[in-house]
Amino acid sequence: MRHIGTVSRGIRLPVVSKDADLVDIVCTELLKASKSERDLFDFRDGDIVGVTESLLARVQGNYATLEDIAEDTRRLVPEGDVSLIFPILSRNRFGQILKGIIGGVRGKVHILLSYPADEVGNLVIEPRNYYLRAGMLSADLFGEKEYEEVFGRYxxxxxGVDYVKYYREMDPGRVEIHFGNNPLDALKFADTVIVASIHARFLHREILEKAGAKVVSIDQFCTAPRRDGMGYNPEFGLLGSNYTNDGTLKLFPRDSGKFAKELQEELFVRTGKKIEVLVYGDGAFKDPVCGIWELADPVVSPGFTDGxxxxxxxxxxxxxxxxxxxKSPEEAVREAIRMKGEMDRFSHSTLGTTPRRLTDLVGSLCDLTSGSGDKGTPVVHISGYFDSYLDE
Structure with a gap:
């Protein structure tokens, strides 16, 4: 009888650089790992291989500079003041983007922060403090002076960062901080609005465009190359980007679906097995202690195979x-599994199986397995994910 179900393995890789043959490297290291005396494993049809998005982006050389962002800002945003709404509070995820945008805006930048937290749960006001003192606010929209008087600094x-101060001090003469949860509040400061939200960006764009605003969102920056070596992403722009150094960001990789298909084909040549492949970024899970969602990328997986x-x-x-x-519980379970191809997904048999996309589930498993530290395992091999209790 089979005793083990799903297994997720982090696969160590050498450090790869720009223009490396990533398909060959991943296949070679997977095969080496499968034959390791310490951790032998076999490849089977239905296995999954995940490759972290940062690895693919590095091989592509998909980096943009702050001047690239400033140049795009000058191209996309008219002269005058600009409102920028609902950025997440992060140095590595948004700080560099904001520096580039400020460098390209020719007037003032009015930043509208949502409260008590940003879109992924980073707090700007401690919740207990907020609920006890919110009645002291003059209105739902307020400025930094009132924020400090009512709530203090957070x-x-x-x-250990005061993000309100951090964002304002990027250019104290031209950056003003405001607090509000209605995207239309942005129009009280400027007719041009940069939407910096991630998962709610389409809704925020629609609301503002219907109100007559000139709207641009950060997925419209750096979408095409305008010089040799410039990083770009035609689908996500600056969404999914991450800090590289003080003058550069790594963008989300391009053509992730194409890469996944090529890797699947090469794995079939080398193993004879139909293995599914995905490129993964942030997992879709929430930290129960701090309340922050991990998902600062626009999607968990920007590219994957059809399975x-x-x-x-x-x-x-x-x-x-x-x-x-x-029936006995064992008999009932076996019969239900055999019949599940005919069942309605809203039936009692599925009660409690939260509907989530496979790529979100598998990508989150990959992210938890590889982590973002020094494990050195940017590739993940998963076996048994599609198996059921009946499979031997």
């Missing part, structure tokens, strides 16, 4: 076992 507990489309179709094993009726 220092991020993990980074990872859609959502899992599974029964809720414990529900079936607890409601077996005249």
């Amino acid at each position: 220092i991020h507990p993990f980074t 990872l489309l859609g959502m899992p179709k599974e029964i809720k094993l414990k529900y079936i076992a607890d409601n077996a009726g005249d």
Whole structure:
């Protein structure tokens, strides 16, 4: 009898550089790992290989400079003042983007911060403080002076940064900070609005455009090369970018789906198995201590093979076992699994199986396995993910 279900393995790789043959490197290191005396494993049809987005972006040389961002800002944004709404509070995820935008705006930059937290849960006001003192505010929209008088300053507990001060002091003469949760509040400061939100960007754009604003979002910056060596992403622009150094950002990789397909084909040549592949970034999970969502990328997976489309179709094993009726729990479970191809996904048999996309689930598993530190495992091999209790 089979005793092990899903297994996720981080695969160590050498440090790769620009223009490396990543398909060959990943295949070679996977095969070496499978034959390792310490951790032998076999490849099977239905296995999954995840490759972190940062690895693909590095091989592509997909980097943009602050001047690239400033140049795009001058191209996309008319002269005069600009409102910039709902950025996340982050030095590595948004700080560099903001520096580049400020460098290209020719008037003032009015930054509208959502409160008590940004889109992914970084606080700008401590929740208890907010609920106890919010009644002292003059209005739902307020400035930095009132923010400090009512709530005091807030220092991020993990980074030790006062993000309100950090963003304003990038250019104290031209940057003003405001607090509000209605995107239309941006129009009180300027007719041109840069939407810096990630997951709600389409909604915010639509609301502002219907109000007559000139709107541009950060996924419209750096979408095409305008000089040799410039990083760009035609789909996501600056979304998914990350700090590289004080003058440069790494962008989300391009052509991730094409890479995933090429890697799948080469893995089939070398292993004879149909292995699914995805490129993954941030996982879609929330830290229960600080309340911050990990997902600062626009998607968990920017590219994947066809076998990872859609959502899992599974029964809720414990529900079936607890409601077996005249059958034994074992018999009821086995019968339900055999019949699941005919079941309605809204039936009681699926109760509690939260509907999530396969790429979000698998990409999150990959992100948790590889981490973002010094494990040196930017490739993840997953076996048994699609198996059920009946599979031997």
